[in-house]
Amino acid sequence: MKRYVIYKRVSTEDQGRSGLGLEAQQRDIAIFLKNFSEEPFEIVGTFTDVLSGASESRPEFDKALALVRKTGAEMLVAKLDRLGRKVAHIANLMEDRRVRLRVAQMPHADKFQLHIYAALAEQEREFISRRTKDALQAAKARGTKLGGLRDKTMARNVAIQEKARQEAGPAMAVIGPMRAGGETLMAIAEALNRTGVATSRGGRWTAKQVSRVIDRASAG
Incomplete structure (x- = not known):
């Protein structure tokens, strides 16, 4: 058992x-x-x-x-x-x-695949952290006044945006070929759920979420 x-x-x-x-x-x-x-x-x-x-x-x-x-x-x-x-x-x-x-x-x-995934996820977190810091520095250079709660709020908003961009990468590896082949948004969402590709919030995919990722990738 x-x-x-x-x-x-x-x-x-x-x-x-x-x-x-x-x-x-x-x-x-x-x-x-x-x-x-x-x-x-x-x-x-x-x-x-x-x-x-x-x-x-x-x-x-x-x-x-x-x-x-x-x-x-x-x-x-x-x-x-x-x-x-x-x-x-x-x-x-x-x-x-x-x-x-x-x-x-x-x-x-298997264990090998999980190890690779963990290593890639760590690299992505480091990259997002660096981009968040760079975005804050760029905002300050443009004269945006940061400090206290506003500083924390902006950092959080930048982090949220980067997390959304991060989601588009692995998801588009599935979405791109399927969309090019004429599959519906719902069919793509079901495929993403089956393959274990998580949304940015760790939830299950819907047709609307697939559409948003496609829009982000197009705006890239």
Whole structure:
């Protein structure tokens, strides 16, 4: 029987109380179990941390990891970044022969593919951080008065814009050929959901979201 230890993480205490983020992760895990898991299966434990992805202390993750090592179950997460944002941390997990990982949004990915994805995601975060800083410096050079709340608000808005641009890259690798072949927006959205390419908010694709990404790419 296939066995899983489920691990979920949200980044703030507010998200933990309201269920924001947790609900989406549970939905993706449920989709994986229903459509991609071997049967029968057993959930031997479920653990949830409420803290920053950069935090070094993750008590519930440590408990989940100990149970994985003890039982031989696979650790199941909704997204790879729920394990952490540092590729070195994820690489260490993959090198542990007592630990097997499964990512709901990438149901067919093996350890090598997950390692590559983690490395690329880290590079993208570094690039977005650099572009955000450069955009703020450029705004100041143009004479835009920044400071206090306005400074933080502008930084947040720039980061949101960069995250939206980031989404267009991997998505267009699927959207471009399908659109050129005459596929509908809905058919493309379904294909993106099947392949595990997440939206910028980690949700599922709709025809409207596909259309927005196409518009962003065209404005590129």
